[in-house]
Amino acid sequence: MTPPLPARPSRRPRRAVAAAVTGLLALTGTIAQLAPAAAAPAGTAKPTSPAAAQPLGGNVLVLDPSMPTADIKAAVDRISNAQTDDEMGTDRWSILFKPGTYGTATEPLQIKVGYNTEVAGLGASPDDVHIVGKVEVYNRCLDDGGTSNCIALNNFWRTLSNLTIDVNGTGQDGCRQTANFWAVSQAVSMRRVAVTGGTLSLMDYCTAGPQFASGGFIADTSAEAVINGSQQQWLTRNSTVGSWSNGVWNQVFAGVEGAPDDSAFPDPPYTTLETTPVSREKPYLFMDGDRWAVRVPSAQTNTRGRSWATGTTAGKTLPLSAFHVAKPGESVKDINKALSKGKHLLLTPGIYDVDRSIEVKRPGTVVLGMGHATLTAQKGATPLEVADGAGTVIAGVTIDAGTKLSRNLLHVDDHDKGKGGDRSGRGSSAKDPLTLSDVYFRVGGPHIGKVKTALQIEADHVLVDHTWVWRADHGLEDFTGGVLGDDERWAVNTGTHGLIVNGDDVTATGLFVEHFQEHNTIWNGERGRTVLYQNELPYDPPTQADWTQPDGTLGYSGYVVSPTVRTHELWGGGSYVYNRNNPAIVTERGFQVPTTPGVRLHHLLTVNLGAGTTRHVVNDVGSQVDNSNTGTPAYVNEYP
Numbered sequence: 328m329t330p331p332l333p334a335r336p337s338r339r340p341r342r343a344v345a346a347a348v349t350g351l352l353a354l355t356g357t358i359a360q361l362a363p364a365a366a367a368p369a370g371t372a373k374p375t376s377p378a379a380a381q382p383l384g385g386n387v388l389v390l391d392p393s394m395p396t397a398d399i400k401a402a403v404d405r406i407s408n409a410q411t412d413d414e415m416g417t418d419r420w421s422i423l424f425k426p427g428t429y430g431t432a433t434e435p436l437q438i439k440v441g442y443n444t445e446v447a448g449l450g451a452s453p454d455d456v457h458i459v460g461k462v463e464v465y466n467r468c469l470d471d472g473g474t475s476n477c478i479a480l481n482n483f484w485r486t487l488s489n490l491t492i493d494v495n496g497t498g499q500d501g502c503r504q505t506a507n508f509w510a511v512s513q514a515v516s517m518r519r520v521a522v523t524g525g526t527l528s529l530m531d532y533c534t535a536g537p538q539f540a541s542g543g544f545i546a547d548t549s550a551e552a553v554i555n556g557s558q559q560q561w562l563t564r565n566s567t568v569g570s571w572s573n574g575v576w577n578q579v580f581a582g583v584e585g586a587p588d589d590s591a592f593p594d595p596p597y598t599t600l601e602t603t604p605v606s607r608e609k610p611y612l613f614m615d616g617d618r619w620a621v622r623v624p625s626a627q628t629n630t631r632g633r634s635w636a637t638g639t640t641a642g643k644t645l646p647l648s649a650f651h652v653a654k655p656g657e658s659v660k661d662i663n664k665a666l667s668k669g670k671h672l673l674l675t676p677g678i679y680d681v682d683r684s685i686e687v688k689r690p691g692t693v694v695l696g697m698g699h700a701t702l703t704a705q706k707g708a709t710p711l712e713v714a715d716g717a718g719t720v721i722a723g724v725t726i727d728a729g730t731k732l733s734r735n736l737l738h739v740d741d742h743d744k745g746k747g748g749d750r751s752g753r754g755s756s757a758k759d760p761l762t763l764s765d766v767y768f769r770v771g772g773p774h775i776g777k778v779k780t781a782l783q784i785e786a787d788h789v790l791v792d793h794t795w796v797w798r799a800d801h802g803l804e805d806f807t808g809g810v811l812g813d814d815e816r817w818a819v820n821t822g823t824h825g826l827i828v829n830g831d832d833v834t835a836t837g838l839f840v841e842h843f844q845e846h847n848t849i850w851n852g853e854r855g856r857t858v859l860y861q862n863e864l865p866y867d868p869p870t871q872a873d874w875t876q877p878d879g880t881l882g883y884s885g886y887v888v889s890p891t892v893r894t895h896e897l898w899g900g901g902s903y904v905y906n907r908n909n910p911a912i913v914t915e916r917g918f919q920v921p922t923t924p925g926v927r928l929h930h931l932l933t934v935n936l937g938a939g940t941t942r943h944v945v946n947d948v949g950s951q952v953d954n955s956n957t958g959t960p961a962y963v964n965e966y967p
Contacts, residue, residue: 331707337408341344343640345438345714345897345947346783346800349446353582353867354628361528362657363371365793365867369592370858372925373830374549377593378389382509382647382652383421383652383697384417384652384654384675385654385675385676386406386418386420386421386675386677387420387421387423387675387676387697387698387812387862388402388403388420388421388422388423388678389425389449390405390422390423390429390509391425392424392425392426392427392428392429392622393427393674394436396429396431396435396436397434397913399429399436400436400437400513400768401472402439402906403422403438404438404621406422406441406444406817407439407440407441408440408441408450408926409441409711410440410441410443410444410465410847411442411830412441412467413442413443414442414481414483414802414887415772415773415802416442416443416456417678417773417775418443418677418724419443419676419677419698419700419915420432420443420444420652420676420698421444421445421447421455421676421697421698421945422444422445422446422447423447423448423612424446424447424448424458424461424490425449425451425456425614425615426448426450426455426456426614427455427457428457429456429457429458429459429460430458430460430585430752430953431459431685432459432495432497433497434564434702435459435460435496435497435498436458436459436460436461436574436963437461437495437498437630437686438460438461438462438463439462439463439464439465439906440462440463440464440485440487441483441485441700442483442485442698443484443485443490443701444484444485444486444698445485445486445487445676445697445699445723446462446486446487446488446490446610446638447486447487447488447489447490447611448488448489448490448491448613448620448670448728448772449612449614449877450489450490450613450614450886451613451622451639452635452639453489453490453519453520453521453616453635454491454521456489456491456492456516456618457490457491457492457493458491458957459493459495459501460492460494460495460628461495461496461507462487462492462507462511463495463507464479464482464508464510464511464515464531465508465510465531465533466478466479466482466510466531466534466538467481467482468534468535468826469720473534473929474612474773474865475535476535476537477531477534477536477537477538477618477706478497478537478538478540479510479511479512479530479531479538479541479542479557480511480512480514480539480540480541481801482511482512482540483511483512483513483514483515483795484514484515484518484699484725484763484767485511485514485515485699486515486518486699486723487516487517487518487519487520488510488516488517488518488519488520488521488611488623489519489611489613489856490505490519490520490521491520491521491523492520492523493523493524494507494522494523494524494526495524495525496525499696500533502532502533503533505526505528506525506526506527506528506554507522507525507526507527507528507686507924508526508528508530508531508589509528510528510529510530510531510538510540511529511540511542511543511837512540512542512543512838513540513541513542513543513768513795513841513861514592514725514795514797514798515542515543515544516545516546516609516765516811517544517545517546517548518545518546518547518548518598518608518609518610518611519547519548519611519633519634519635519815520545520548520549520550521548521549521550522548522549522550522551523549523551524551525551525552526551526552526553527550527551527552527553527554527555527614528553528554528556528562528645529542529543529554529555529556529558530534530554530555530556532556533534537936538556538557539557539559540556540557540558540559541559541560542558542560542561543558543560543561543562544558544561544562544563544564544793544837545561545562545563545564545566546563546564546565546566546609546792546793547564547565547566547608547633547634547635547760548563548566548567548607548633548665549566549567549568549633550566550567550568550569551568551569551570551574552568552569552570552572552726553568553570553571554572554573554826555571555573555574555575557575557579558574558575558578559575559576559577559861559901560575560576560577560578560579560859560861560899560901561577561578561579561585562577562579562580562581562793562836562837562858562899563578563580563581563583563834564580564581564582564583564603564606564792564837564858565581565582565583565606565608565630565631565632565633565634566582566583566584566632566633567583567584567585567632567633567636567962568584568585568586569585570585570939571585571586571587571623571710571765573595574595574596574597575596575777576596576901576932576934576960577596577598577859577861577900577901577930578595578596578597578598578856578899578901579597579598579599579600579835579858579859579898580599580600580837580895581600581602581603581604581631581737581898582600582601582602582603582606582632583599583632583857584631584632586599587599589930592930592964593930593932593960593962593964594964596930596932596960596962598898598899598929598930600898601631602629602630602631602857603627603629603631603836603858604628604629604834604856605627605757605760605834605836605856605857606627606628606790606792606836607624607625607626607627607720607760607762607764607789607792608621608624608632608634608640608642608764608789608808609624609722609723609764609792610622610624610693610695610699610720610722610764611726612695617644617866618646619630619647619648619649619694619955620644620645620646620647620697621645621647621649621655621671621887622640622643622645623642623643623645623671623693623720624640624641624642625641625642625643625759626758626759626760626762626790627641628757633739641666642775644851645671645693646648647673649670649671649694650670650671650673650695651665651666651670651671651672651673652675653672653673653674653675653679653696653827654671654675654677655675655677655678656677656679656680656926657679659681659683659684659685660683662685663685664941666685666686666687666688666692666858667686667688668724669689671693671694671695672685672687672692672694672695673690673692673695673697674694674696674697674700674702674723674724675697675698675700676697676698676700677698677700677701678701678703678742679701679702679703679759680703680705680896681682681702681703681704681705681708682705682706682708682711682880683706683708684708684709684710684711684712685702685710685711685712686712686714687711687713687714687716687717687719687720687721689712689714690714690716690718690719690753690754690939691716691717691718691719692706692716692719692720692736693719693720693722694711694720694721694722694724695722695723696722696723696724696725697723697724698764699723699725699767700723700724700725701724701725701727702725702726702727702793703726703728703729704726704727704728704729704731704736704778705729705830706729706731707731707732707733707734708729708731708733708734709733709734709737709738710726710733710736710737711724711726711736711737711738712735712738712740713737713738713739713740713761714740715739715741715754715755715759715761715785715786715787715940716738716753716754716761716798717754717755717756717759717760717761718759718761719755719761719762719764720735720761720764720768721763721764721859722763722764722765722766723764723765724765724766724767725767725768725769726766726767726768726769726781726938727768727769727772727773727774727776727783728768728770728771728776728778728822728919729774729776729777730774730775730776730777731777732777732778732779732827733777733778733779733820734778734779734830734856734901735778735779735780735781735782735783736768736778736781736782737763737766737768737781737782737783737784737960738784738785739761739763739784739785739830740786741754741785741786741787741829741830745948746841748929753790754786754787754788755787755788756788757788758791758831760788760790761786761787761788761789761790762790762791763790763791763792763794763807764790764791764793765792765793765794766782766791766794766797767794767797768781768782768794768795768796768797768813768825769797769799769819770797770798770799770820770822771798771799771802771803771816771820771822772797772799772801773802773873774820775819775820776799776820776822777820777821777822777918778822778823779818779822779823779824780823780824780825780826780827781796781798781822781824781825781826781843782794782796782825782826782827782832783826783827783829784826784827784828784829784831784833784852785829785850786830787830787831787833788830788831788832788833789830789833789834790833790834790835790836790895791793791833791834791835791836791837791838792835792837792947793836793837794835794837794838794839795839795840795841796825796839796840796841796843797825797839797841798820798822798824798825798840798841798842798843798844798865799802799816799820799842800841800842800863800866800867802866802963806816811868813866813867813907813908814867814869814908816867817865817868817869817873817908818843818869820843821844822842822843823843823844823845823851824843824845824846824847824848824880825841825843825847826838826840826847827848827849827850827851828848828849828850828851828852828855829851829852830851830852831851831853831854831855832852832853832854832855832859833852833855833856834855834856834857834858835855835856835857835858835860836857836858836859837858837859838857838859838860838861839860839861839862840860840861840862840885841862841867842864842865842867843865844865844868844883845883846883846884846885846887846919847883847884847885848860848862848885848886848887849887849889850887850888850889850892851889851891851892852892852896853892853893853894853895854894854895855888855892855895855896856895856896857896857897857898857900858898858899859898859899860885860886860897860899860900860901860942861900861901861938862885862886862900862901862903862908863885863902863903863904863905863936864883864885864902864903864904864905864914864939864941865906866906866907866908867907867908868906868908868912870907870908870909870910870912871911871913871943874912874914880913880940881911881914881915882913882914882915882916882917882921883914883940884902884914884916884917884918884967885902885917885918885919886902886918886919887918887919887920888919888920888921888926889921891921892920892921892926893921893925894925894926895920895925895927896927896928896929897927897928897929897931898929898930899929899930900918900930900931900932901931901932901933901934902917902933902939902941902944903919903932903933903934903935903936904930904933904935904936904938904939904941904952905935905936905937905938905939906915906938906939906940907938909939910938910939912939912940913939913940913941913942914939914940914941914942915941915942915943916941916942916943916944916945916946916947916948916949917931917932917933917941917943917944917945918931918944918945919945920944920946920966922946922967923967924967926967927963927965927966927967928945928963928966929942929964929965930962930964930965931945931949931962931963932944932950932960932961932962932963932965933949933952933958933960933961934952934958934959934961935952935953935954935956935957935958936957936958937954938954939951939953939954940952940954941961944962944963945963945966946966948963948966949962949963
């Protein structure tokens with residue numbers, strides 16, 4: 328069957344999006360997804376009993392291939408059912424599969440993934456864990472008792488990694504059998520996954536419309552056939568695909584074997600880089616027999632394809648004994664004490680209230696979050712202070728602003744800034760960059776949040792590999808059970824900038840920054856590079872005066888490169904406008920950069936999502952988007 332075309336957007340969900348999807352293929356397919364699970368012991372027949380025989384505490388379900396498929400599914404379904412609509416909730420989950428095969432051809436394991444859930448294999452290779460069945464995310468249906476207004480626009484905060492999905496839709500209805508559905512949006516990563524025997528669809532075309540989606544990120548993965556469908560934007564990095572169909576506004580491929588040709592941009596809207604300039608795959612937990620360990624991949628340059636295609640991913644292995652295994656409720660003092668003694672840090676699933684900075688000072692330190700472990704700022708603290716250091720990796724952590732203004736949520740310092748650069752020989756370098764992988768930021772949502780700049784990078788040679796920096800445009804934020812209106816949100820849920828880069832030679836692969844109250848991203852460092860940039864300007868400025876710069880320029884830009892910068896490059900950038908609070912508001916430009924030969928931008932767009940105006944794409948180049956051309960982007964292929 329041919330999946331239906333998406334309808335016009337509803338204005339009640341997170342975004343209004345007009346998307347045309349053509350030529351969708353209806354093939355058999357599957358994809359692994361995250362699903363919440365009840366804590367249980369490894370190696371028992373009842374995965375719903377209390378966790379045991381694993382060192383990672385509660386909200387971690389370790390599954391064994393000897394467990395009955397029905398018991399595994401029942402345990403996962405209980406958590407998935409609880410997490411499917413729990414967008415702003417406090418539960419965090421890791422579901423971990425020991426090496427082996429789960430499900431059979433006649434009894435496949437078919438599970439779904441809800442919010443704030445990680446699903447991962449515990450093998451040294453993705454081939455060590457096979458799920459015969461599906462791991463899926465479907466649209467959320469928000470009206471009429473959950474049967475209409477079906478979208479994936481809010482399907483955030485999920486992780487899938489390090490396993491193989493052998494697609495099997497046995498027992499599902501005719502439409503569901505056509506693909507493994509991974510209908511997700513921001514803050515969702517798929518890494519080290521092999522999808523075999525069917526199609527991976529990034530759009531859920533089996534529910535009622537409008538079926539919009541706003542993702543996303545795939546890395547170090549193989550898939551035989553991918554339907555992009557209604558996804559507004561997507562980055563696929565260092566992977567292998569047999570085929571890729573469709574595109575809405577901005578689909579970017581870097582180092583992907585089988586990536587589509589981009590010579591006809593913007594129709595289709597593909598941007599393809601033969602290789603990825605700088606990459607480091609995310610650390611992953613695995614088991615060597617009964618021993619737990621973390622593999623830390625090494626950094627690479629100018630790469631193409633998967634890191635595990637011909638054997639073990641290059642890098643180093645750290646035993647779990649090298650980590651301080653933190654649990655929610657633990658004091659920052661104790662965490663910092665362990666870090667000062669040379670321990671790495673493993674954050675088990677949960678919420679951590681952080682009233683003073685967790686200080687990562689030692690080069691080469693690994694901080695790995697499980698199950699979207701979340702650091703919430705208290706008393707105006709900066710939850711993570713990271714010193715410049717070669718090989719330092721921060722991965723899998725969500726950071727929330729608190730109710731008292733924080734200067735930053737994560738600050739990457741350069742202790743030698745202003746002193747001629749790093750003189751210790753231990754600072755981040757081109758060979759061994761400090762890396763942030765799947766680090767997400769939230770200002771508001773479950774509660775009021777306040778921050779000056781969410782992520783600030785001072786050090787040189789930093790790699791940001793997939794981040795979502797989000798000032799919330801919706802959520803229960805007033806502590807009384809009520810929802811803040813846009814006028815209230817603008818005044819109390821405050822975030823000035825999403826990202827400021829002051830360091831040189833900083834690279835971002837998958838940079839999503841949204842809704843901040845002035846320039847969303849400011850790049851002051853030299854030789855910066857961004858591979859896919861996605862931005863939505865804030866929905867909620869009450870008046871034009873609230874959205875006008877001191878020099879009289881109308882509005883702030885989504886992406887700004889400092890006038891002093893001589894070298895910078897961006898591939899695949901989009902800035903969207905939706906001034907739902909006041910549709911008369913005007914923004915002068917989506918991107919603002921110096922006009923100089925060393926600053927090059929490839930494949931840019933702005934688009935109106937239903938309200939407001941952006942006059943130009945970059946500087947004074949590119950057509951206006953406004954309420955007369957909702958959903959139709961203005962493109963600039965190359966600038967200058």
